Amino acid sequence: MSINKFTTNQIASLIVIAFSIFYLILAFQIPEYALPRPVDSDLFPKVLGFFMLLLGILLFFEKDDETSEKEEVEEEEEKLPWYRTGGGEIAVTILSVIAYILLLEIVGFVLTTVLFIFGLTWFYGYKRFVVNGIVSVVIGFGFYMILTRGLGVYLPPGILGF
Known part of the structure; x- marks a missing residue:
């Protein structure tokens, strides 16, 4: 070969x-x-x-993948705005991670994590906002409790104070 x-x-x-x-x-x-x-x-x-x-x-x-499927995807991507194409979605995700890193100390771990998870799941098409909000809050607080109480890791408290 x-x-x-x-x-x-x-x-x-x-x-x-x-x-x-x-x-x-x-x-x-x-x-x-x-x-x-x-x-x-x-x-x-x-x-x-x-x-x-x-x-x-x-x-x-x-x-x-078959080449015909790739051509169909490329034709569909030409009709989409730049941020909805494969490269655009990657760029939005990278920019979101950079924003998460920059805001972590200022805003705090819990609030930044909740906004990050909620924002990216909404961007990628999940439209059930109440469920998305609940899951984002549970994950944010859950990770905070596991890391601070369970493992003794310091996380920035930010504007919420914890």
């Missing part, structure tokens, strides 16, 4: 597989903690590396 016969998925999978092998090599170099613990600091990187390797292997055998 020459390089010209590789599909886009196969080329991407080879890159993912190579990166995951490199990542696993580094993960196995993380020193173990001196005292015995059920979960050590090297467990998560190793699990993540193996999952990435597995997904890379599965991607290698995944079929590419």
Whole structure:
């Protein structure tokens, strides 16, 4: 099989597989903690590396989309505003993450997280605003409680004061 016969998925999978092998090599170099613990600091990187390797292997055998479907998608994207195309949605997501990072210290973790989750789910088409708001608030407060009370991580209180 020459390089010209590789599909886009196969080329991407080879890159993912190579990166995951490199990542696993580094993960196995993380020193173990001196005292015995059920979960050590090297467990998560190793699990993540193996999952990435597995997904890379599965991607290698995944079929590419038919070219006619790609042409239809491209024609549909030409009719959409820039922020609704594939690249536009990525740009909006990246800008949202940058705004989240910049506002985190000022506004606070809970409020910034709630606005971030609500805003992106609304942007990507979820229109049930009450459910979206409830889920955003539960996730924001839930993560805050887990991180501050459960794990002892300091999070910026912001304008809400907690």
